[in-house]
């Protein structure tokens with residue numbers, strides 16, 4: 001209901017043309033009304049002016065006198081009458097005939113007054129003022145204000161009647177004369193200046209009674225003049241009357257027009273009223289319809305809402321049912337899936353169990369295979385061991401047979417001597433028997449045959465010896481190969497004096513056992529509980545030499561490698577270890593490896609001559625210092641001669657260009673060479689060791705052997721390397737030039753480790769060229785070579801850290817297996833075919 005009320009008010013507003021879009025057709029009406037009201041106003045003004053004129057008519061009495069009926073006390077204005085229903089023109093009240101003459105009547109009254117005054121003048125001189133005063137009004141010509149008519153009629157054709165002055169009795173005659181003769185000002189009609197006011201103020205004192213003896217003629221003249229003036233005014237009034245009549249006529253026609261307009265407007269108004277009523281009815285109907293529709297809609301809405309609620313409830317119920325159904329299905333599926341899973345699991349379990357069983361069987365089979373393989377390996381190992389033993393026994397047999405052969409040879413030599421002696425005896429006998437020539441010649445032939453026989457035996461023995469030497473070499477190198485082509489041995493030098501400090505706790509293998517393990521008690525370590533522990537670190541090598549072991553025993557171990565060099569292998573023996581660990585002592589001391597090796601080589605060469613082997617031996621001694629090669633045999637220190645490394649890939653040999661090579665044809669020459677090298681070697685003092693060598697020294701011994709009988713030729717190189725100290729940069733506390741040296745040393749040692757590691761991995765690329773040292777030793781490390789590394793260890797507690805580092809490095813090298821070495825030995829035929 002509240003909505004309805006609001007709507008009703010809205011509808012009301014809608015019908016209000018000012019506030020809504022629904023507009024009444026008022027534009028024309030408003031305009032017409034405005035026009036009409038303007039016109040009506042003018043007419044009303046003019047009428048009011050006319051009334052004013054009427055009211056300004058001097059007296060009622062004058063009007064009465066003139067027989068003119070007084071005007072209606074209250075006449076309706078045109079504007080008032082516009083609202084009244086339109087009357088037919090015939091019903092309209094006829095215009096009052098007097099009204100057209102009002103102005104004229106007024107003027108007539110004035111004229112009567114003036115005539116009376118004239119008559120009165122004739123009788124009494126006071127008549128005029130009295131008549132004037134009796135009216136109470138003076139004729140106010142100014143009241144005939146023409147403005148409204150002027151406005152309605154346009155520019156007036158009538159000359160303005162202004163400037164008409166009421167003669168003033170107080171004025172002097174001359175003045176009056178002047179005022180009569182004076183022309184009216186042009187603007188006096190439009191202006192209401194005081195000059196136009198000819199009326200006498202009511203409070204103006206009445207003219208005094210002229211004294212006796214007044215000139216009557218003069219007075220008559222004056223009256224005549226006034227009469228003329230009055231006449232003139234009368235004429236003017238007549239003109240005015242005519243104009244007014246014309247104006248009245250026009251006004252009437254205007255009134256008619258306006259009346260028509262009013263009628264039209266009334267009609268229109270009625271129409272509009274009807275329209276409005278119709279609209280109002282329409283509006284009411286619409287409101288009712290809307291109300292009805294609204295109620296219908298509300299009813300529908302409620303219905304829909306109920307339906308919707310019902311549907312929602314239905315859907316909820318369905319949803320609940322569906323959800324329950326799905327849950328049930330889900331539960332069923334879940335159960336089924338669980339059952340399936342369980343079954344699958346069981347199956348998988350069974351399968352897995354079966355697989356496990358299979359795997360166990362397989363594993364058992366594999367285990368058996370492995371065991372079998374292991375057994376085979378063990379058998380192989382045993383076979384190898386037995387082979388080795390056989391070889392050893394063969395070797396000892398060979399040595400025995402060699403000794404037997406040597407004995408045989410010596411026996412043969414004695415036999416030969418005996419034969420020689422016998423030969424001499426026989427010759428003596430020949431001389432003796434020359435006399436008996438036949439007997440003598442027979443015995444001579446016998447002797448000769450026996451001699452040939454002996455020589456044949458000797459030759460056979462020699463051939464056998466050479467053959468056996470070849471076989472020995474083969475067997476020996478096979479033995480070497482079985483031992484491994486890179487071997488690592490550890491040597492611990494003795495403590496030189498008690499002043500050196502405390503000795504570290506190092507356990508050496510028992511000489512009786514074949515163990516080659518060294519156990520070093522490590523540095524003190526603090527556990528998380530604050531306990532101080534010292535770990536025992538075991539390191540295993542091919543052999544461990546205790547401090548008491550002398551160079552002689554060391555050399556026994558490496559003599560086989562020296563022999564390999566003589567047999568045409570490239571051999572590299574190097575000493576690795578920290579400064580002061582005994583490298584130089586092992587290598588270059590008077591009974592070190594280098595002198596011993598050369599001595600052994602001399603001995604062997606000498607012996608091999610018997611077996612038709614002739615050897616040449618050349619030695620050179622170079623130093624790698626700050627990654628530069630220096631010739632230790634060149635005392636001149638000529639820096640212009642830069643050493644260059646050249647490799648012969650076919651011969652697997654390395655030569656150093658511009659390097660002095662000494663033919664070592666006697667043992668003395670080796671000693672001299674070593675002394676010279678020792679002198680030239682760069683030795684620099686560091687804080688770690690006063691005599692520490694800051695460079696790697698490499699003694700290169702080239703051995704070329706040829707067998708005149710077998711035409712064999714072999715070319716081997718023995719490299720004996722004394723590496724620079726391996727101490728860490730931090731420990732050495734080196735600075736400046738020393739620091740650079742140490743960095744280069746560490747770098748080249750790291751490169752050596754990298755090369756060995758790459759060889760062990762069987763890498764296709766071995767980084768030989770990363771350092772001068774490895775580049776120089778390219779053909780003596782890996783492939784066609786046999787390598788022995790001595791890791792030198794100091795026994796001192798102070799050097800324990802470096803000792804462990806060195807042992808770890810050596811262990812790494814020891815764990816590396818380098819491929820089989822090959823001899824460069826070839827026959828002359830092979831060599832010629834190659835060339």
Ligand SMILES: Nc1ncnc2c1ncn2[C@@H]1O[C@H](COP(=O)(O)OP(=O)(O)OP(=O)(O)O)[C@@H](O)[C@H]1O
Pocket residue numbers: 492493494496547577578579580581582583584585586689691692693723724725792
């Ligand atoms: N096995 C040994 N028996 C006796 N003395 C030894 C032994 N090993 C080394 N020495 C002595 O120890 C000292 C240091 O040895 P060596 O000069 O050989 O050390 P290094 O490792 O070669 O040092 P650097 O690399 O600085 O030359 C030398 O006086 C040497 O005589």
